[in-house]
Amino acid sequence: MDRDLLSHLPVVVAVARRGGFALAAAELGMSPSAVSHAVRLVEERIGQPLFARTTRSVSL
16 A cells, blocks of 8 residues: 555544544544545545445445
C-alpha cells in the first residue's frame, strides 16, 4: 500500500464506526465531501466498494 492510501484509512475507520459520512466528518473536523472523496479514493484504489450505502447510512 502506498502512503496516500494509508493516510485515508482513519477516515474509512471513522465512517465505519459512526455509520455515516456526516458523523465521521464531524468527528474528524472535515467536510462531508472531503470524507466522501477520501473513501472514494480508497475504494477506487482497491477496486471494491467498502460500504453498503443507503440514503441515510453506510455499513460494512
